[in-house]
Amino acid sequence: MTMKFSRFPPETLTFLRALKRNNHRDWFLPRKEIFEAKVKAPMIELVDALNAELARFAPAYVNDPNKAVYRIYRDTRFGADKSPYKTHMAAIFPKRAGNRGTSRGTSRGSGPGFYFSISAQGVGVAGGLYQPPPDQIFAVRSWLAKHHGAFLKACRSAEKLMGKLQGESLQRIPKGFDAGHPAAELLKKKRWVFYATLPPILISSPKLPREVVKRFEAMLPALELLSVAAARSKKMAAADLM
DSSP: OOOOOOOOOHHHHHHHHHHHHOSSHHHHHGHHHHIIIIIIIIHHHHHHHHHHHHHHOOOOGGHHHHHHHHOOOHOOOOOOOOBOOOSSEEEEEEOOOSSSTTTTTOOTTTOOOEEEEEEEEEEEEEEEESOOOOHHHHHHHHHHHHHEEEEHHHHHHHHHHOSBBBBOOOSSTTTTTTTTTHHHHHBBOEEEEEEEEEEEGGGSSSSHHHHHHHHHHHHHHHHHHHOOOOOOHHHHHHHHHO
């Protein structure tokens, strides 16, 4: 694996730990240059390196670093927690729809994709369909009802590194599906996601890019089938208009 990125500097975790204790503007603003140089800049470099590997085995998931990396600023409009900053840095790689080299037709959380984050608690790695709209949920359930065997087979490589498929579920099987269906647990889900937390020591290790890519590659077969299933929502909508 050829990657230009080597590791995050020690100052990355030092900054994130301190931010967790001092999550207010008076602390952050005088240290914004540290954040830019020691947290954001290496994060963008890592996304570039991951993109280089995604281009090899999953080119449709390559994402512009400026779009991939989430902002450090929290949306405090609706929650009780008014802390202005996130205490982690994250990036997402949604599968593109439309022309190669563009992100047209995709938005964060609306289709299958990869995700990773760094924080004082560790490295989060994820992949799947995280926030599908109702039409996609129905489309995926309908597809899984017929093709659950192929999907469970595709999940095997991910399960070895990521554990079992996760995601919020209904208490009962949704209307329109057989309560005794052999894939009932899959059909109850509203999200289909793999997620694993790796130890924080990896953040300052040259092994980090390799470990993230290894998990992305293992999850790809399952994500590709989720992509096929989710795409059926557009075909269903088109059929309704005919």
